[in-house]
Amino acid sequence: MFSLTRMSAFAAALVVAGPLAAGQGVTDDTINLAQVAAMDGPAGALGTGMRQGMMAAFEEANRAGGINGRMISLTSIDDGYEPDRSITETRSVIGSGNYLALVGPVGTPTTKATQPIATEAGMPMIAPFTGAGFLRAPELSNVVNVRATYDAETQAWIDHLVDVEGLTDIAILYQDDGFGRVGLSGVTKALEARGMSLVAEGSYTRNTVAVKSALLEIRKAKPQAVVMVGAYKPLAEFVKLSRKMKMDVTFVTISFVGSKALAAELGADGDGVIISQVVPQPWDSNLPVVAEYQAALTALDGTAEPGFVSLEGYVAGRLTVEGLRKAGRDLTRESFMAAMSSLGTVDMGGMVMTFGPGDNQGSDDVFLTRIEADGSFTAMRPGS
Known part of the structure; x- marks a missing residue:
């Protein structure tokens, strides 16, 4: 259950989907998440890549029966990688009351503009595609980072x-x-x-x-x-x-x-x-997390090719799924963030993330790669 469109009749229907929604983006059978990110322009491949990876993870969970009987839905909204536009779209998402969390936003200037808005509203912001240090501040209890700085x-x-x-x-x-x-x-x-x-x-x-x-x-x-x-x-x-x-x-x-x-x-x-x-080689299927990512990506789109951005999106999606499961059936923004904050160590099979008190960043890993003449990537060993 996914949509790339802005809020419309579908979003309006969620408002009357039942008392469980209560402005939290959760209905009896759906968990609604929003991504505000670049979908076009010079940074467009980053937003679409994150979306593709997250969708692969969410659809993987949906095929297995969803989260406590609910299917995950993702709406992606283009902010053009411009802070003012990102502010407008983020306020619209929060003000609609139709979404549980923001997932996979892209960029330092955009998240710098929108993080205070999300924090003030108590809106979870999961896996921003940026290594900016301000998002790692221990007081930001609504932000969860996957990647190294x-x-x-x-x-x-x-x-x-x-x-x-x-x-x-x-x-x-x-x-x-x-x-x-x-x-x-x-x-x-x-x-x-x-x-x-x-x-x-x-x-x-x-x-x-x-x-x-x-x-x-x-x-x-x-x-x-x-x-x-x-x-x-x-x-x-x-x-x-x-x-x-x-x-x-x-x-x-x-x-x-x-x-x-x-x-x-x-x-x-x-x-x-x-x-x-900040993630392993997306072609290294010897790593369980990469093999699972490749399978989920193929199930989503048989023509999709692995890549670093969509692998990061998949990891972000898997982490979100872990938090949703842990939050249980009585799902709210508060219970979701409490679950995310208490994940501790999450081993995805080749990529381990650890969270703790005052530590909202899961991974510190950095890998160097080199582009080859044919456009492929070679992992550079330390010292090479």
């Missing part, structure tokens, strides 16, 4: 570039907003711990591919590596232009980029680009 990812970059490759001249391209500046801060901290600093900085405006000015500024410094914090379309444009200008540098970017989307945008120019990940 951006600080952990940027630390892994510098560990590799400096300690493994022996590079000293590192520049950065970042999206000029809260997301990009979080990445800039992480890189700066990791370098300062080694007595180093960036040789150049360049930025671009969110939801554009206007990166040429930043590239020309960075190029002047003759860096050995460029680390990049942004969405896949502008970063792909930056790398392709750099290749045309014969810049011989190591490119490194962040999990938020959307690895498959970036590789597809880059084509042959993607060869050698390094991407940090």
Whole structure:
């Protein structure tokens, strides 16, 4: 039971579905969840990828009889990766009283704008697709994070570039907003711990591919590596232009980029680009969680291909299902969050998440991968 549409006659019907709903998004036979995220534009593959993975997990649960006799329904609403639009849509979701929780929102600037609204309303916010540190604040009892922080990812970059490759001249391209500046801060901290600093900085405006000015500024410094914090379309444009200008540098970017989307945008120019990940390789079926994800994804859509974003969505969906089961039949936002907060250690078979008092982040794992010439991904072993 899924919908990609905005609230309409279906949503209106939920209001009169029975006294159990009571403005909580729960009826006698349905649990209604909402995703407010980018579904189109330069970050669209991230919202749709998260949706696909969550749907795979929710439909997997529905095929097994649902949660205490209820089926899970997911409505996804496009916010264009713009904070003002995300605020409007999030307020609409909360104000409707038709949803139990927000799941899988995408982006630092958007969640920074909407998290206070959700927190004030007591609306659960599960598995935001961002590693921003503010969402890990222990007082945010309505937020549950799956992934490692951006600080952990940027630390892994510098560990590799400096300690493994022996590079000293590192520049950065970042999206000029809260997301990009979080990445800039992480890189700066990791370098300062080694007595180093960036040789150049360049930025671009969110939801554009206007990166040429930043590239020309960075190029002047003759860096050995460029680390990049942004969405896949502008970063792909930056790398392709750099290749045309014969810049011989190591490119490194962040999990938020959307690895498959970036590789597809880059084509042959993607060869050698390094991407940090916060979930295992989605093709490694030796891991039980990946094998289960692949099966659920195929059951959802026989033409769907595995990817890092949809695997993260699947893990987020599975975690949500765990909390819903634990909350029991008397399901409210309060009982759901109490259940999520008391999950402790969740072992999905190859990906272990641990939650505790004041700790709303499940995983600290970061993996480095490299795009190959054919667009595939190779896991980089530590020290490689």
